[in-house]
Amino acid sequence: xxxxxxxxxxxxxxxxxxxxxxxxxxxxxxxxxxxxxxxxxxxxxxxxxxxxxxxxxxxxxxxxxxxxxxxxxxxxxxxxxxxxxxxxxxxxxxxxxxxxxxxxxxxxxxxxxxxxxxxxxxxxxxxxxxxxxxxxxxxxxxxxxxxxxxxxxxxxxxxxxxxxxxxxxxxxxxxxxxxxxxxxxxxxxxxxxxxxxxxxxxxxxxxxxxxxxxxxxxxxxxxxxxxxxxxxxxxxxxxxxxxxxxxxxxxxxxxxxxxxxxxxxxx
Amino acid sequence: xxxxxxxxxxxxxxxxxxxxxxxxxxxxxxxxxxxxxxxxxxxxxxxxxxxxxxxxxxxxxxxxxxxxxxxxxxxxxxxxxxxxxxxxxxxxxxxxxxxxxxxxxxxxxxxxxxxxxxxxxxxxxxxxxxxxxxxxxxxxxxxxxxxxxxxxxxxxxxxxxxxxxxxxxxxxxxxxxxxxxxxxxxxxxxxxxxxxxxxxxxxxxxxxxxxxxxxxxxxxxxxxxxxxxxxxxxxxxxxxxxxxxxxxxxxxxxxxxxxxxxxxxxxxxxxxxxxxxxxxxxxxxxxxxxxxxxxx
Numbered sequence: 001x002x003x004x005x006x007x008x009x010x011x012x013x014x015x016x017x018x019x020x021x022x023x024x025x026x027x028x029x030x031x032x033x034x035x036x037x038x039x040x041x042x043x044x045x046x047x048x049x050x051x052x053x054x055x056x057x058x059x060x061x062x063x064x065x066x067x068x069x070x071x072x073x074x075x076x077x078x079x080x081x082x083x084x085x086x087x088x089x090x091x092x093x094x095x096x097x098x099x100x101x102x103x104x105x106x107x108x109x110x111x112x113x114x115x116x117x118x119x120x121x122x123x124x125x126x127x128x129x130x131x132x133x134x135x136x137x138x139x140x141x142x143x144x145x146x147x148x149x150x151x152x153x154x155x156x157x158x159x160x161x162x163x164x165x166x167x168x169x170x171x172x173x174x175x176x177x178x179x180x181x182x183x184x185x186x187x188x189x190x191x192x193x194x195x196x197x198x199x200x201x202x203x204x205x206x207x208x209x210x211x212x213x214x215x216x217x218x219x220x221x222x223x224x225x226x227x228x229x230x231x232x233x234x235x236x237x238x239x240x241x242x243x244x245x246x247x248x249x250x251x252x253x254x255x256x257x258x259x260x261x262x263x264x265x266x267x
Numbered sequence: 268x269x270x271x272x273x274x275x276x277x278x279x280x281x282x283x284x285x286x287x288x289x290x291x292x293x294x295x296x297x298x299x300x301x302x303x304x305x306x307x308x309x310x311x312x313x314x315x316x317x318x319x320x321x322x323x324x325x326x327x328x329x330x331x332x333x334x335x336x337x338x339x340x341x342x343x344x345x346x347x348x349x350x351x352x353x354x355x356x357x358x359x360x361x362x363x364x365x366x367x368x369x370x371x372x373x374x375x376x377x378x379x380x381x382x383x384x385x386x387x388x389x390x391x392x393x394x395x396x397x398x399x400x401x402x403x404x405x406x407x408x409x410x411x412x413x414x415x416x417x418x419x420x421x422x423x424x425x426x427x428x429x430x431x432x433x434x435x436x437x438x439x440x441x442x443x444x445x446x447x448x449x450x451x452x453x454x455x456x457x458x459x460x461x462x463x464x465x466x467x468x469x470x471x472x473x474x475x476x477x478x479x480x481x482x483x484x485x486x487x488x489x490x491x492x493x494x495x496x497x498x499x500x501x502x503x504x505x506x507x508x509x510x511x512x513x514x515x516x517x518x519x520x521x522x523x524x525x526x527x528x529x530x531x532x533x534x535x536x537x538x539x540x541x542x543x544x545x546x547x548x549x550x551x552x553x554x555x556x557x558x559x560x561x562x563x
Contacts, residue, residue: 020373103352111345112346
């Protein structure tokens with residue numbers, strides 16, 4: 001068989017390469033064509049149920065929260081829920097299944113792709129999906145009277161940045177977990193509290209001071225606030241700080257995810 | 268000269284905690300040849316394969332693949348290697364063609380050549396008429412052929428086959444042997460791990476027998492047989508007591524023996540052999556002789 005590689009022989013490949021990232025992304029996109037219905041269904045229907053249940057159930061008791069109609073308050077808040085559901089969960093389960101049961105990563109790492117590129121591409125893909133699915137509750141809320149605003153055009157971007165962090169979080173958890181049952185601990189002890197105390201369903205500013213401070217360490221809270229401000233008006237520096245917090249969250253979880261997966265995949 | 272070797276391992280050691288999976292392994296795979304890595308389960312064949320793609324990192328020793336030093340330059344080496352893994356890792360919800368397309372991207376086949384590369388791989392796997400079938404609808408043999416074709420989509424200089432026919436029917440196995448033989452005839456360099464002796468004997472130019480993580484013998488199959496098992500073997504059947512007796516008397520006469528389960532095979536037997544069935548010595552005799560009668 002003819003050797004195509006002789007001309008490139010001796011050329012050392014760089015650390016991050018576009019063809020490696022595209023290769024992994026192409027695999028995900030092609031696979032997505034076989035399961036996009038179920039993924040779209042669960043990522044968009046679930047937050048919509050939260051929106052409807054809280055918005056109308058609880059909304060019949062309280063009409064205004066934090067100065068907004070409760071439906072609109074929850075409608076903007078559940079964007080963060082949609083982001084979480086379409087990033088952290090698929091990243092955790094998807095990564096573990098691809099590693100443990102399908103041995104997909106063995107095949108990818110035998111190709112000219114390094115763990116760092118693999119993790120990055122996987123997280124970018126999940127983040128892109130979160131960017132799209134994150135907008136669903138907003139669209140539903142608009143159907144129930146939320147006024148469109150120019151600021152809302154930033155929501156896919158906010159959802160993407162937050163989604164990248166949560167995707168890396170999920171990959172890291174899958175990297176550290178020795179069995180898929182371990183996920184229960186993370187879901188119950190970490191994700192559920194963060195999800196409930198993010199300012200999605202009730203504002204954090206009525207909580208005790210310590211809880212408010214703790215809330216500032218919850219990336220979901222920053223996502224909730226940013227989306228709410230995208231719909232009702234940004235508040236300058238403090239929102240920029242929230243963007244910074246989400247970027248920092250993404251950077252830290254990204255490196256941790258690479259560390260965890262390298263430990264798992266290369267031995 | 269090192270550049271004529273597709274793979275060159277020297278004194279490679281790989282430990283997993285208290286277990287030494289590869290223990291001072293030397294391995295040469297000259298370009299254009301097919302080398303068989305033969306050994307019982309647990310001899311370190313799969314670990315060796317993982318070391319070659321830097322999915323395992325050696326604790327000691329030198330590793331060179333296609334002139335690249337591992338693990339540092341592994342990515343460049345991997346770009347020119349094809350790997351067919353022991354565990355099937357095809358994307359089962361995708362079609363045959365989609366699987367090949369994905370790997371043409373992962374292996375950086377240029378856009379202009381991609382279509383032809385996929386067609387070529389379909390021809391190699393003989394799956395042209397199943398291109399639109401989902402992988403989970405294929406038979407075990409078809410999936411194996413697809414795994415090998417997937418490894419060839421970028422025309423690699425070196426093909427790594429890890430147990431290419433494990434768990435398949437004899438008919439399907441022969442079909443795969445024909446495929447591997449064809450690749451060999453085209454000049455593809457192949458390193459194949461197997462625990463099927465017949466597979467190594469039929470396909471490999473050189474066989475390296477591994478036991479407990481290191482090489483216990485290496486050479487062309489016929490030469491290994493002549494060197495270690497002689498020309499002919501006498502097999503004696505009988506009840507266990509008789510077998511033990513034959514074993515003792517043969518060993519006393521300076522002959523080597525091995526158990527085959529139902530008989531005792533007396534190796535290198537000439538005039539001084541006990542009465543029994545004569546047959547030519549084969550690679551299995553060498554294998555059992557060198558890797559031990561019991562697997563531990």
